[in-house]
Amino acid sequence: MAGIDDNVAIIGDWVPPSPSPRAFFSAMLGDDSNSSTITEPPGENRTKGLFLGQPEQMTTGNAETKDGARTSGAQLTELGSFSEQKSNSRGGLVERMAARAGFNAPRLNTESIRSAETSLNPEIRSPCLTIPSGLSPTTLLESPVFLSNLAQPSPTTGKFSFFPNGSSKNSTAGSKLPDKSKETFFEDINSSSFAFKPMGESGSLFFLGGTSKVASANFPQQSFPSIDVSVHSENALQSHDVAPTKVQSESRNSLHFPAEFFKLTTEKDNGGNTVADQRTFDTVGGNAEHSSPLDEQQDEEGDQRASGDSMAAGGAGGTPSEDGYNWRKYGQKQVKGSEYPRSYYKCTHPNCSVKKKVERSLEGHITEIIYKGTHIHPKPLPNRRSAVGSLDTQLDIPEQVGPQIGSVNDSAWAGTQKGNAAGTSDWRRDNVEVTSSASGGPGPEFGNPSSSVQAQSGTPFESADAIDASSTFSNDEDDDRATHGSVGYDGEGEESESKRRLPLHLFVFPCMTSHDIIISTRFTDVV
């Protein structure tokens, strides 16, 4: 890793040229045929193309890239990063996951990607956390297969299905997976996997300090925990454009993003199978409700889905958004500095002052989400799977954590929130004190004890189990405010959507300066 700068540079628009999922993942792996080795050989070109894009794009510190020979070197470097990363992951969560799930999840070299994309895309300036593109946190959480894999083997999770050959045995790194397995894996498409890794284990996800809007320069990545999520798409990937999504908290307080910020929760379907799904990001205040950031993102995505990527009324609007809350759009404006129009949403619940700002790309993909305020009410009856029985899934935690808290302090929104102060404040208190614990939460939804605990523990990624159960990001700082954003899709109706769009990666940006947290997700549309 050249460092954050490079990463940042890489973050630009990254559109995987690869037409097929397999190719895509292969590239990620480094090679189709040589799947077993981390080293990149022939596949490197592809890989590079995939993640790095044109050599020029890799400019950040590698002007030479353009040079053929140089390019090779550069590639090697990138590859090296990638390899390294993979190694890390293998050794870390991923490995555990792989062991449990029985397969390896191909991982994106988020580092590289970030750098490249960043260079290309000014919008993404300080990626902190990356999740395989196309994957919104919500998506990851929601995905039946997603966490499930981590959790327990079940048809639902797809663990078994993934590797008919018993590849599940491959507890070891995926790199060693037989090609066949890989193929099956990718081709079968029903698989999706991800891995969250603490920074130490992987460089994929990490939290970088920085301003959401400002390019992150050199951040001590190491200082932040990182998470990697790999997703196996169910369908072939198409290189549709990927729009970066950012979720950022308005909170101006410091983020202790890492540990508490992210929470994964596992749900069980009616059958008792672990569905794992929801991942929530709590940036801060939680609501008693669980409107987890992820959930929120889900909304966003839901919106996208609803309108086909256009602002969907559905997402934010009348139907409960994926996050489980109902949102009403009350304004839209072209913000100066932002190439995309910003939409303003309010929670439709009476007395609830939670708001969120969403920026969408032309394609309708969410590029940025900012949550403010805390829900003072339980989620509306969920339509979603969670409602079905899953329970807490969604965890309120995130929500609790998120926005609300922040709102108070958040100068920008503070004013807005003031009106609600009462409800919010109470909420906050709870949150603050409890952090993500849904303690405040009125309903069952609100609080997922387990979630809360984890969140508070601050070591979300401590163990695979934990991850399975839930992963949450939250700010320690109570003060904060919070905002939490979530990106994801609905479980049910969303599936189709989920299939269509693959997560390329998610970026979470805790902003050192602004204290904002940004989660940026890139999506790839699948055929």
Place this chain on the structure above:
DNA sequence: AGCCTTTGACCAGCG
């Protein structure tokens, strides 16, 4: 009929 989105106008904060 109700709710939501759209969109132009208005308001407030800031330099």
Place this chain on the structure above:
DNA sequence: TCGCTGGTCAAAGGC
């Protein structure tokens, strides 16, 4: 004080 910008309001229209 003025202009810019972001955020919100509210009427109109659609589903």
